[in-house]
Amino acid sequence: MRSFRLLLCCGLLLGLTAFAAFAAASDDCLACHSDSATVGKAFAINPAIFDTTVHAQLGCPSCHTSVGAGHPDDGLPPSKASCQECHAEVAKEYAASSHHQNAACSDCHNPHQVRGPTEVSGADMNRTCSGCHELAAMATTHTTWLPQADLHIGMLPCISCHTASKENVITLYIIKRPAAARFGRFELAGYNELKALASHGKIEGLIDGNEDNYISLAELRLFNSDQERTGLRLQGMMTPETVTHNFQILANRRDCSFCHASGPAARQTSYLSLATSDGSYRRLPVERGAVLDALYGTPDFYMVGSTRSTALNYIGAVIIAGGLVVPIGHGTLRFLTRRNRANKED
C-alpha cells in the first residue's frame, strides 16, 4: 500500500513537472509569437485566446517537436503535428465525407484558437462555413426547396443539417441593436458591451438574477419583459450537442418533419450562452420547457409545430368549443321543438 502511494506521488510529480516544463516552453514561445511585429502576422498567436484552449494545456512543443534551443537562429522550419495524430477518429470520419477533398482541417479550424462545440456561438459555427460558402448565397440556393430559407440559415448552424450531428438543443444568445441605429438589425452582443451593461460587472447577472448559474423561467420572463429598458433580446438557435465531421446532404433533413414534427417533448432542453472575455462562450442551463412558454420565455424563438404552447392550445380549444355551443345547444332545442314550426307552416 505504501509503495503504491509512493508510486502515485512520483507519477503526479512527473506529470506536474512535465506540465510545468511545457507551460514554461509555451511561455518562451509566446514571448516572441505574441508579437506580430516580431514574428510577422502569419506566425503571431493571441495568448489571451490560445491560453484558454485545450491545445495550450499540451504546450507548444507537443505539436512543434523539432523546435530546439537554436530556434529561430538555426534556420530550421518548425515541424507541425498532423491533426490525425491525436484526432484519428475524427480524421477517419472526415476522410469518408466528400468535404475532405475541398478543405483540410486547418482551413476550418485554427489550432491556436480551437474551441469545443458548446464554447462557440452558432454564428461562429456558420462563420467557419461562410469562409467558402457565403451565407447570403446559400440562403438563395436553399430557397429552391426550403421555405423561409433566410430564417433557417440564420437560426441553424449549417452542421445541424449537413452532418449527422445529434442531440439538438435550443441555445439562447444575447443580441443587441447598435446604439446609433434605432431600427437597425440586432447583432450578437460582445463581452465588453454586456459587461458595460451589467450592474456588478458580471454579465450573468443580466439574466441570472440570483446568480445560481441556472436560468429559471421567471428570470427569463423578467429579462424579456424588461428589454425596452436594456435594449437586449434573446436569439434562439437550434444547435447540436454532439458534433460529427461526416459532411453530406442528408435526405431526412429535407423532410421538414425531422425537426418540426419532433414535438414539444424534444424541445425541453435549452441553454443560455454568454460571451466570455477570451472570445469563447459559456453555457448556463435553462429551466426545462422554457422555450415552450406561451409569450415571454423566448419571445423571438418559435419552431412551428415543435414549440407550441400548451396553455394557448387550451385557450384555443375553449374558443372552438364556444363556437360549437350554438350548433349543439340551439340544434338540440330546434330538434325538440320541430313540431311548433311544422304546425305554423300547416
Place this chain on the structure above:
Amino acid sequence: MNSQHRVYLQPTPVRIWHWLNAFGIVTLIVTGVQIRFPEYVVIFASYKSAIMLHNTAGLVVAASFSLWFFYYSFIARNMLKTYVPNEDELRHGILRQAKFYLLTYFLGWPNPHHPTPENKFNPMQKSAYLAIMFVLVPLVSLTGLLLTNVEPLRNLIILIGGLKILVGVHFLLACCLCAFLFTHVYLATLGHTAFAYIKPMWTGWEEEPETEQNAHDEPVSNHR
C-alpha cells in the same frame, strides 16, 4: 299553397368572394391543424405541402378580402350601411333578433328580419360580420403575412412584441374564425327550409314565404 317572395340578395362578386373565402378558410383550418400538431395530425402527405398549401390559401383569403373591400367600397358603395348597425338596431334590433333566436324561433314565429338588397343582414349578423370582417380577418391575414416573412420583417415583428406574441395572436384569431365557422354554417340552416339561406349564396336569389308584411311587395332586385 305557399307563394314565394324573391329577393336578389347576393350579387355575383359577393358570391365569388364568399366561396373563395369559404374554400380558403377551410383549407387554412385543416392545414393549420397539421402545422400545429404535426405528430398527431397528418392529413397532407408532407409537412412542407401543408405549409405551402396554408401559405397559398392565406394569400387567396387575403386577396378575396381585398376583392370584398374593393367591391363594397367602390362599386356597391354601401359598406357602412351593410355592415355597421344603426342606432335603432343597437338599441332594439339586436335584442329583437336575440329574442327570435333564443325563444320565438322555437315557438315557430317568423324571423323579424326581412332581408332586402339594401339591408340584407339582421342586426346580430351585422355586429358579428363587423367584428369578423373589420377585425378578425384583417388581423389574421396580417399576422399570417408577417409569419411567412419573418426574416425580412424581423424589426416589425420585434416592434409588435416578438414572434411568440405574433404566433399566439394568429393561432387564437384562427380559433375564433373556426368557432365562427361552426356557428355560421349552423345559422345558415335556420331559414324556412334548411337550404333557404344557403341557396342564395349560390344563385343570388333568396325566396321567402309570403307574409302579411311582404305580400304586396314586388320582387326586389338591384342587379337585374
